[in-house]
Amino acid sequence: MAEEKSQASSSKMLTLKASDGVLFEVELNIAKEMKTVQAYIDDCEDIETIPIPNVLGKHLAIVIEYIKKTNEEYDAEFEKQWNMDDLQLLLLAANYLNISGLQECLCKAIAKRIENKSPEYVRKVFNIENDHSPEEEAKLRKEYKWAFEGVDKD
Amino acid sequence: MEVPHDIAFEIFSWLPAKSICKFNSTCETFSKFSQETTFKTKQTRNLLRKDDTCFFIQPEKTRQKFEKRVELHSLPKEKQSSGVPNNVLTFLSNSVSVLASCNGLVLCRTINDDSLDLFICNPITKSRSSIPIPESLQINDNFANINIMLDCSRSNLDDYSVFLFKETNFKEWSPTYICNVYHGEEGAWKTMANRFSPGGRNMKFDMAVFHNKAIHVISDSAFYFTKSSAFYDPYIMSYNLENGTSTLLKLPTEAIKDCHNMCNMNIFNWGKVTSSNSSICLVKLRDSGFIIWILKDYKSSSWEKLLEVRVEALELKEENPNVTGFTIMNGDLLVFATEENVYSCGLDNEKSMKVEEICQHNCGSNTRFIAYSDTLRSCGTNAETMPC
Numbered sequence: 001m002a003e004e005k006s007q008a009s010s011s012k013m014l015t016l017k018a019s020d021g022v023l024f025e026v027e028l029n030i031a032k033e034m035k036t037v038q039a040y041i042d043d044c045e046d047i048e049t050i051p052i053p054n055v056l057g058k059h060l061a062i063v064i065e066y067i068k069k070t071n072e073e074y075d076a077e078f079e080k081q082w083n084m085d086d087l088q089l090l091l092l093a094a095n096y097l098n099i100s101g102l103q104e105c106l107c108k109a110i111a112k113r114i115e116n117k118s119p120e121y122v123r124k125v126f127n128i129e130n131d132h133s134p135e136e137e138a139k140l141r142k143e144y145k146w147a148f149e150g151v152d153k154d
Numbered sequence: 155m156e157v158p159h160d161i162a163f164e165i166f167s168w169l170p171a172k173s174i175c176k177f178n179s180t181c182e183t184f185s186k187f188s189q190e191t192t193f194k195t196k197q198t199r200n201l202l203r204k205d206d207t208c209f210f211i212q213p214e215k216t217r218q219k220f221e222k223r224v225e226l227h228s229l230p231k232e233k234q235s236s237g238v239p240n241n242v243l244t245f246l247s248n249s250v251s252v253l254a255s256c257n258g259l260v261l262c263r264t265i266n267d268d269s270l271d272l273f274i275c276n277p278i279t280k281s282r283s284s285i286p287i288p289e290s291l292q293i294n295d296n297f298a299n300i301n302i303m304l305d306c307s308r309s310n311l312d313d314y315s316v317f318l319f320k321e322t323n324f325k326e327w328s329p330t331y332i333c334n335v336y337h338g339e340e341g342a343w344k345t346m347a348n349r350f351s352p353g354g355r356n357m358k359f360d361m362a363v364f365h366n367k368a369i370h371v372i373s374d375s376a377f378y379f380t381k382s383s384a385f386y387d388p389y390i391m392s393y394n395l396e397n398g399t400s401t402l403l404k405l406p407t408e409a410i411k412d413c414h415n416m417c418n419m420n421i422f423n424w425g426k427v428t429s430s431n432s433s434i435c436l437v438k439l440r441d442s443g444f445i446i447w448i449l450k451d452y453k454s455s456s457w458e459k460l461l462e463v464r465v466e467a468l469e470l471k472e473e474n475p476n477v478t479g480f481t482i483m484n485g486d487l488l489v490f491a492t493e494e495n496v497y498s499c500g501l502d503n504e505k506s507m508k509v510e511e512i513c514q515h516n517c518g519s520n521t522r523f524i525a526y527s528d529t530l531r532s533c534g535t536n537a538e539t540m541p542c
Binding site: 107122127130152 | 176179180
């Protein structure tokens with residue numbers, strides 16, 4: 001009897017429900033890599049379906065696959081498949097779900113993609129306003145003129 | 155799409171310092187990141203785990219006193235995103251000899267006529283911190299060699315250590331050295347209890363390698379001992395930083411053969427710092443050919459030959475290239491200079507070694523390389539702004 005019970009708990013499955021209603025059945029140890037989910041489980045022990053309101057099914061699928069496969073080689077190839085928008089959405093998902101390894105992998109990847117770009121490009125990517133005054137901006141561009149050598153054309 | 159500030163903060167902390175400076179123009183919030191201590195610490199820590207992106211190249215030490223020059227070049231693919239402000243490089247070029255660099259900090263010696271004047275600086279933040287030299291360590295001879303190394307703590311990012319080996323026992327054939335250590339955070343010098351005994355040969359202190367909690371130096375290989383001497387063959391001597399013991403590491407037999415004439419051998423870190431199987435490599439340049447060995451077992455001094463390559467086989471575009479200096483960067487990249495140019499040669503695949511021309515240089519023969527990575531690492535609480 002005791003044996004059966006422990007077998008059942010080791011392959012215990014959980015259901016995660018993405019924001020667009022897509023359901024994912026995952027093993028408990030996979031779900032636990034998401035610290036947000038772990039906290040949810042800790043709070044309500046007998047839960048079976050956990051809502052993930054901020055993450056689309058498409059991205060939750062990618063996150064789950066990452067957790068299953070992550071290692072040095074996988075990480076190196078992982079980020080190459082996604083465009084900038086997806087990288088950012090995945091980062092927001094990893095941030096919400098609190099998966100530190102994936103957060104770091106995505107931060108590094110986005111940094112790599114923007115490092116040679118212009119401030120204009122970065123504003124577009126992060127959807128931010130230029131709130132420098134024209135004088136302030138001119139001053140900064142002059143002070144850091146050396147850093148603008150070799151910027152990619154947008 | 156919009157990304158919250160704390161996530162942008164994380165992303166930016168993975169950028170090299172040059173890119174961060176460029177993005178100060180993006181918006182108010184981003185321009186404030188690089189002023190925050192938590193950001194600078196994060197960026198410093200993150201870049202500790204990445205490769206160095208640039209290198210300093212300088213003329214031979216004695217020549218540099220008259221022809222002051224410090225050049226900084228980026229590795230292929232890193233040119234756009236790495237570097238230092240031009241005015242800072244000019245300032246350094248006109249006044250110092252760069253002795254060492256680690257995680258964005260640069261150890262410099264002001265070129266002057268008499269005393270030893272050292273400081274640590276960060277060329278990106280334009281800050282520097284003087285290193286006081288006690289009377290006992292001061293030198294009065296313009297041409298004396300100083301045996302000095304820099305190590306940056308990986309755990310305490312506000313600290314760094316400067317090691318200064320001072321020769322004693324001048325009358326003996328096998329001099330010993332007192333190891334003095336300056337701790338940046340504390341701002342004080344300490345002397346290690348046990349002296350370093352590197353045997354009878356002259357040691358290449360400026361090519362020291364930190365590994366396994368010890369400083370390793372290789373000896374020269376000139377012909378000034380007889381075969382019966384224990385020091386006839388060149389060797390590596392390590393100095394354990396915890397207990398001060400000196401231990402000899404033998405070189406591979408093939409390396410010792412034909413090494414007494416026209417031969418240049420140096421040791422470097424091999425493998426990534428983050429990897430558990432990082433080691434030491436030995437590079438021998440003789441007769442326009444490189445041979446590289448990796449130390450496979452530390453305790454038994456057993457080496458394994460990695461590869462052997464003739465310079466002419468690299469098909470450099472210049473005629474009759476003569477190698478004047480070399481280094482291994484990032485534990486896997488051979489960077490070497492000829493009289494005119496600097497090249498890199500990837501060592502991860504013996505079958506197809508990728509050779510790239512990096513730049514031209516004006517540092518003459520016997521060029522010295524020092525790797526650099528642009529970070530926002532702090533020079534300490536008593537740091538002042540550099541006058542440039």
